[in-house]
Amino acid sequence: MKLSVPEYIESIDPYKPGKPLEELEREYGIRDSIKLASNENPLGPSPKAVEAIRAGMESLHRYPDGQGYGLVAKLAEKLGVASENVVLGNGSDDIIAMLTRAMLQPGDEAILPQPSFLMYEITVRSAGAVPVFVPLDDSLAIDLDEMLRRVTSRTRMAFLCNPNNPTGTVFSKKQFRAFLAGLPPEVIVVVDEAYIEFVRDRDCARGINYLDADRAVVTLRTFSKAYGLAGLRIGYGVMRETLSKYLHRVRLPFNASSLAQAGAIAALDDEVFLQKTLHLVQEGLKYLFKSLDRLGIRYFPTQSNFFLIDVARNADDVFELMLREGVIVRSMTSYGYPNYIRINVGLPGENERFIRAFEKVLAGK
Numbered sequence: 001m002k003l004s005v006p007e008y009i010e011s012i013d014p015y016k017p018g019k020p021l022e023e024l025e026r027e028y029g030i031r032d033s034i035k036l037a038s039n040e041n042p043l044g045p046s047p048k049a050v051e052a053i054r055a056g057m058e059s060l061h062r063y064p065d066g067q068g069y070g071l072v073a074k075l076a077e078k079l080g081v082a083s084e085n086v087v088l089g090n091g092s093d094d095i096i097a098m099l100t101r102a103m104l105q106p107g108d109e110a111i112l113p114q115p116s117f118l119m120y121e122i123t124v125r126s127a128g129a130v131p132v133f134v135p136l137d138d139s140l141a142i143d144l145d146e147m148l149r150r151v152t153s154r155t156r157m158a159f160l161c162n163p164n165n166p167t168g169t170v171f172s173k174k175q176f177r178a179f180l181a182g183l184p185p186e187v188i189v190v191v192d193e194a195y196i197e198f199v200r201d202r203d204c205a206r207g208i209n210y211l212d213a214d215r216a217v218v219t220l221r222t223f224s225k226a227y228g229l230a231g232l233r234i235g236y237g238v239m240r241e242t243l244s245k246y247l248h249r250v251r252l253p254f255n256a257s258s259l260a261q262a263g264a265i266a267a268l269d270d271e272v273f274l275q276k277t278l279h280l281v282q283e284g285l286k287y288l289f290k291s292l293d294r295l296g297i298r299y300f301p302t303q304s305n306f307f308l309i310d311v312a313r314n315a316d317d318v319f320e321l322m323l324r325e326g327v328i329v330r331s332m333t334s335y336g337y338p339n340y341i342r343i344n345v346g347l348p349g350e351n352e353r354f355i356r357a358f359e360k361v362l363a364g365k
Helices: 021-028 047-059 069-079 092-103 119-126 144-149 173-182 241-250 258-268 271-295 315-324 348-362
Strands: 086-089 109-114 130-135 155-161 188-192 217-222 235-238 306-310 340-344
Touching (some): 069 258, 092 119, 092 155, 092 217, 109 119, 119 130, 130 144, 271 306
Parallel strands (some): 109 130, 155 188
Antiparallel strands (some): 306 340
């Protein structure tokens, strides 16, 4: 069979998620492994969300609320915006795909920090648009000044991840205001705040505060991380109504399942679980940083639930050796950091196990 595929589709490298825990255990012949590779919530899902999901299973024969009325209304109230400003997605990457599909044309340019979330490039290329990559600065932060210098007459969109994945760095309110002021008014700014709940820096810019700016600022958020609902695939975007109405034109019907909506509504009310998660992450970071200091290992400060470690050797090799110890980490080779790994905070026992295994791997035992 011969297929006629556009060149811009041929140019896409598919997103490669980490293998499931069970598959890695089978492949390597290991048991009782721990996964610190995908920035997931080690506490699991919100208990209130689980309860709501169980109750919702009685109505699985019904289609979901296609407008997500209950969840949209709750988000709007919590965020202090209008319901018309909120668009639900099958994960926040669904919103990214809607934006590029609705607002980019072949030949348009979108500015992306590099490295950052890989789906920005994939969705930009899917629209036939051109990704313009801007390296991070020396502190591994997004270089907003350089992004401005890369703007051309074809620039239509700019993606910012705050905190940035995989580096955990953030940009300040002052930096963001200067960035917005320097952009042409037709450029849509997409601020991905998948990890915003973990941020401790009070000067960190938050996209929702710029909803009424003199240009389109879209804020992306998700229930996958702090709320522990990654398996449900539920996220949302906050934007001007003039933009959201176009996303609804390309949004797939029923893109947020009934169980995802029920779980997310309940999770928003589970403040106890959220605070427990944030405390666990902060205590875990303290332990991990102190342990790595003891080992003399270089790592990078973070405003998220994950961080980078400089292993000073081939990161793929370290990944393999850690895996044989039953600890799954993420090699950063595909992100352009061949000597770095990324880990997320786990439960206290998992953090301790990581340090023991890491020390063993470093010692070559």
